Amino acid sequence: MRSGDFKENYISDEAIFPSLFARFWVAALLVFLLVFPFIANNHLLYIANMIGFAVIGAVGLNLLTGFTGQISLGHAAFIGVGAYTSAILVTRYGFSFWLSIPLAGMASALAGALIGIPSLRVKGLYLCIATLASQFIFGFIFVHWESMTKGITGIHIPPPAIGALHFDNERKFYWITLFFVLLGVGYARNLIRSKMGRAFMAVRDRDLAAEIMGINLFRYKLSAFAISSFYAGVTGALLVNFLKVVVPEQFSFMVCIEYLAMVIVGGLGSVIGSVFGAVFMTLVPEVLSVLSDIVKEAAPEMASLIVPFKQVVFGFLIVSFLIFEPRGLVEIWNRIKKFFLLWPFSY
Amino acid sequence: MDFSILLQIVVVGIAAGGVYGLIALGFVLIYKATSILNLAMGEFMTLGAFVCFTALTSLHLPFYIAFIITLAFAVLLGVIIEPLILRPMIGEPVISVVMVTIGLGVILKGLTYMIWGPVYRAFPPIFPPKPLLLGPIVVPSGLLWGFLFAIATMAVFIMIFKFSRTGVAMRAAAFDQQAALSMGVSVRKVFALSWSFGAIAAVISGVVIGNMSGLNIYMGDIGLAVLSVIILGGLDSIGGAILGGFIVGILQNLTGFYIDPLVGGGAKDIAPYVILLLIIMIRPYGLFGKVTIERV
Numbered sequence: 001m002r003s004g005d006f007k008e009n010y011i012s013d014e015a016i017f018p019s020l021f022a023r024f025w026v027a028a029l030l031v032f033l034l035v036f037p038f039i040a041n042n043h044l045l046y047i048a049n050m051i052g053f054a055v056i057g058a059v060g061l062n063l064l065t066g067f068t069g070q071i072s073l074g075h076a077a078f079i080g081v082g083a084y085t086s087a088i089l090v091t092r093y094g095f096s097f098w099l100s101i102p103l104a105g106m107a108s109a110l111a112g113a114l115i116g117i118p119s120l121r122v123k124g125l126y127l128c129i130a131t132l133a134s135q136f137i138f139g140f141i142f143v144h145w146e147s148m149t150k151g152i153t154g155i156h157i158p159p160p161a162i163g164a165l166h167f168d169n170e171r172k173f174y175w176i177t178l179f180f181v182l183l184g185v186g187y188a189r190n191l192i193r194s195k196m197g198r199a200f201m202a203v204r205d206r207d208l209a210a211e212i213m214g215i216n217l218f219r220y221k222l223s224a225f226a227i228s229s230f231y232a233g234v235t236g237a238l239l240v241n242f243l244k245v246v247v248p249e250q251f252s253f254m255v256c257i258e259y260l261a262m263v264i265v266g267g268l269g270s271v272i273g274s275v276f277g278a279v280f281m282t283l284v285p286e287v288l289s290v291l292s293d294i295v296k297e298a299a300p301e302m303a304s305l306i307v308p309f310k311q312v313v314f315g316f317l318i319v320s321f322l323i324f325e326p327r328g329l330v331e332i333w334n335r336i337k338k339f340f341l342l343w344p345f346s347y
Numbered sequence: 348m349d350f351s352i353l354l355q356i357v358v359v360g361i362a363a364g365g366v367y368g369l370i371a372l373g374f375v376l377i378y379k380a381t382s383i384l385n386l387a388m389g390e391f392m393t394l395g396a397f398v399c400f401t402a403l404t405s406l407h408l409p410f411y412i413a414f415i416i417t418l419a420f421a422v423l424l425g426v427i428i429e430p431l432i433l434r435p436m437i438g439e440p441v442i443s444v445v446m447v448t449i450g451l452g453v454i455l456k457g458l459t460y461m462i463w464g465p466v467y468r469a470f471p472p473i474f475p476p477k478p479l480l481l482g483p484i485v486v487p488s489g490l491l492w493g494f495l496f497a498i499a500t501m502a503v504f505i506m507i508f509k510f511s512r513t514g515v516a517m518r519a520a521a522f523d524q525q526a527a528l529s530m531g532v533s534v535r536k537v538f539a540l541s542w543s544f545g546a547i548a549a550v551i552s553g554v555v556i557g558n559m560s561g562l563n564i565y566m567g568d569i570g571l572a573v574l575s576v577i578i579l580g581g582l583d584s585i586g587g588a589i590l591g592g593f594i595v596g597i598l599q600n601l602t603g604f605y606i607d608p609l610v611g612g613g614a615k616d617i618a619p620y621v622i623l624l625l626i627i628m629i630r631p632y633g634l635f636g637k638v639t640i641e642r643v
Contacts, residue, residue, distance in 0.1 A: 071442045118624070122631045124441040125384055125582070129574050130627045133620040136571075140617040144610055253571075257449055264446055308460030315453030322447045323435045 014193050021337065037174045045170035047286055052177035053239045054278035056184045058262040059271055060231020063188060065260070066268035067197065068224035069204030070119050074131035075232055075259045077115070077138035080251030082108040082233025083240040087155045088148060090241075097160030097241055101180075104237035105230040111138075112229025113222045120218055123207070135253055142248040154247035157240060173242050180238060184231060188271045191227070200224055201269075261314070265321045267328030276329040284317065285310055351483045356600045358481065362490040364596020365497035366552050370569070371576040371588035372501060373548030379521045379583045380541035383433060383444055387452035388549050389570025394455055395421055395550020396470075396557035396566065397463050403471050410473045414554070421550040425543030434538070452567075460564050468562045489559035500551050501589055504544065508585070517541060521583075572616070575623035581636020590634065595619055 007013040017023045037045060061075050082104035089095040089103060118130040142149050149155070159168035160176070167173045191197045199220045202210035211217050240246040258281060266277020292306040325331060370388065377385045385391075398420050402413035432451055436444050474492040478485050508514040519527040520537040528534055549570075556566060576595045580587025603615035632638045 065442060069440075069442075071445065073445075118627055122627055125445070126578075126627055126631050128441070128445055129384075129578060130624060132571065132574070133623040133627075136620045137617060137624070140613060144613055146611075257453065260442075260446055260449075264443070268440075268442070304464070305461050308457040311457030311460065312454050315450045315455075315457060318450030319432060319447055319454065322439070322443050322450065323432065326439060326443060 016189055016193070021341070033178060037171050042170050045174055047282065049170055049173055049177050049242055051279050051282045052174075052181045053235050053242070054259075054262060054282050055181050055275050056231055056238070057235035057259055058266065058274040058278040059184055059188045060228045060235070061259050062263045062266075062268065062271065062274040063191070063200070063231070064224050064228035065263055066270065066274070067192060067204060068200040068221065069207075070116070070221060070224060071124070071128040072115075072131045072225075072228070073128055073253075073256050073260070074115055074135035074138070075228075076251040076253065076255035077135045078108045078112050078229040078232035079236035079239070079255065080138060080142055080248070081111045081229075081236070083236030083246050083250065084142065084149055084155075085233065086237035087157050087240055087246045090157055091155055098162075101234055101237050105233040108233025108236070109226040109230040112225040112232070115229075116222050116225030119221050119225065132253075135256055139248060139251065139253075142251060149246075149248070152248060154245050157244050157246065159244065160241055177238060177242070180234060184234070185271060185275060188231075192271065196220070196223065204269075257318075258314075261318045265317060265328055267330030270328070270330045272333075273328050273330035276333065280329060281317075284313065288313060352604075355484050356604050357597055358484050358486060359490060360597035360600035361593055362486055362494040362596070363600065364593035365494040366555055366592070367573055367576050367596050368589040368592025369497040369500055369548055369552045369555070370573040371580065371592050372504065372585060373545040373552070374573065374577045375580075375583060375585055375588045376504070376541050376548060377545035378577075379585075380517060381429075381433065381538050383436075383448065384582070385542075385545060386445060386448045386571070387455060388545070388573070389567025390452045390455035390459070391421070391424065391546050391549035391567075392553030392556065392570060393459055393562075393564060393567040394424070394553070395546075396553035396562050397459060398550070399554045400468065400470060400557065400562055401463075403473070417550050417554060418547055421546035422543040425541075425546040426539050429539045429542040430535075433542070434535075456564060456567065463562075463564070465564055470558045470562060473558060487559075493555035493559055496551060496555050500548065504548070505585070513540065572619040575619035575626070577633070578623050578626050578631075579633055581633030583637055584633065584635035587633055587635035595622060598622060 007018075012018070017026055036048065040048065057075065057079060061072065064070050064072055085107040086097075086100040086104040089100040090097060095103070115131060115134045119127050122130065143151055145151075159166050159173075161167065165172075167176055192200070199210070199215045202213065202215055203217065203220055203224075207217055210220075236251070239250070243250075262277035262281045263274055264277070265280060266275065267273025288306075288310050292303075292309075295306065296303050321328060370392065373388055373391070374385060377383055395417050399413050399417040402408050402416050403410065406413075408416070428451065432447060433444075436447050474488055476488050478488050479491045480486075506514075508518055516527070516532045517537050517540065519530065519532055520534050524534055527537075553566070556569065560566070573592075573595075576591040577588055578591075579594060580589070580591030599615055599618045602618040606614040606618075626633065
């Protein structure tokens with residue numbers, strides 16, 4: 001009888017899908033994702049798109065914060081850089097949407113590597129404060145560089161197209177989002193079992209020891225910032241092309257907190273955890289909105305309390321996860337898995 | 348260039364810097380004892396200002412009683428929050444501890460919003476409105492009283508640390524927890540107490556700022572700008588926080604006067620962050636912070 005999930009050689013340890021169980025669920029999920037746009041209504045598809053963007057951004061942030069241990073409170077700034085790059089390239093210079101996505105990613109990666117420079121000198125709390133400062137400086141640039149970003153009025157973007165096919169509604173855009181989500185998650189999953197991924201984790205666990213073992217801190221810390229920001233840039237570019245408008249408020253400090261919350265609630269240092277976290281943290285406000293509609297019907301005078309109440313729930317989720325389940329949703333998932341794997345003797 | 352304008356800017360900067368120093372002191376008091384950077388400081392400020400406001404307007408209490416109620420509220424806040432939320436985080440990675448204070452801030456902001464609503468309110472006048480005239484220089488009354496309050500609070504805190512038994516225990520715990528424990532200092536009590544002290548500094552600055560520029564739920568955003576002060580002064584240096592407050596206050600006012608017209612406003616708000624980044628690049632431990640050197 002099985003008493004656990006044991007690896008007997010390195011090949012099985014490094015496999016992308018470590019068990020039959022995982023393969024089955026990934027296949028089931030894929031089928032669901034492919035069928036989903038045919039059965040869902042527009043509102044559900046809108047949420048699905050938003051979840052997709054959150055997944056890409058959260059996986060990117062987890063590569064930096066969860067795997068490399070470099071805290072970033074400036075993720076929204078990188079999302080913003082990507083968003084503005086794509087918007088400006090498409091509207092002003094006539095680039096196609098498809099070309100603007102990788103270019104937006106690269107612009108963000110450049111910004112990320114630039115902001116990552118302090119990480120070579122400071123770490124922990126100081127890095128956290130440095131990235132926070134960058135967040136506010138970028139926010140200032142988005143608002144005040146009006147000749148490029150059009151300030152608080154924002155830029156309107158036409159929907160992307162291939163030939164005569166315009167991706168102008170939630171259902172059509174879903175396919176673009178799905179493509180980039182699969183690409184992003186697949187890349188991250190592969191990256192962490194490569195040399196670079198292991199180097200990231202070595203830097204996180206003890207940077208001095210990693211340096212002694214021949215890992216070039218300069219190179220890997222900046223790579224982590226660049227890759228994470230590339231993800232953020234793609235998120236931003238997709239987001240604003242989907243919403244067809246870009247304004248500075250989309251990249252406020254609150255967005256940084258939301259992404260960090262996704263990564264922490266999902267589980268630091270786990271790609272699948274970020275996916276869980278992104279889904280969870282996007283769905284919670286939606287569920288609360290549904291609840292608030294019911295409340296509005298019953299007691300209209302309570303309506304003004306709903307916005308702050310969402311905030312309180314959001315903060316409460318962050319705090320309670322950190323205190324009661326610091327390893328996040330992925331740990332709950334693992335416990336459930338283990339329970340079924342070892343059933344009926346799960347101890 | 349008119350010299351008296353420059354002098355005016357510097358004096359107003361010093362007055363504003365006193366308040367910055369007070370908020371920074373709140374950060375430093377908590378950091379020194381518990382090694383936690385409390386990013387919810389701004390929300391402590393807002394909450395304190397609103398409590399004082401309610402005591403003044405709804406309960407019609409005289410200012411000094413309202414002020415004492417606010418202080419008691421701050422002590423309570425610290426004593427409740429520290430064991431409830433921060434103590435379980437001891438030994439967790441920095442990111443988790445930072446996030447828990449951010450989450451705390453989000454909760455407090457939401458609660459403030461729920462109780463008092465998003466509208467802007469003017470603080471009832473508590474100080475005589477007469478501005479101070481130093482020759483050609485005018486110091487607005489709000490700034491002047493804020494400055495005096497800040498200086499008085501700092502002085503009281505420094506006295507407590509220098510002369511009182513509790514203050515000495517707190518210094519001992521900050522210096523070496525193990526040694527302090529073995530000498531009979533209750534480190535738990537010290538932790539809760541430093542949070543209360545930090546909260547006191549925050550609510551006093553909240554009252555002062557509310558008095559100067561009115562109340563709304565976003566007034567706490569200034570708390571993040573004050574990070575530049577503590578980085579400049581050194582995260583764990585009380586003197587550094589006070590001096591850093593003055594420097595940042597003056598620099599910010601100078602930027603506001605000289606650079607704002609060039610970029611169309613907003614430079615004043617962003618200046619602290621630029622200062623912060625520069626200091627982190629050049630001298631991350633600040634002017635008086637503890638230097639930790641790590642080499643391969």
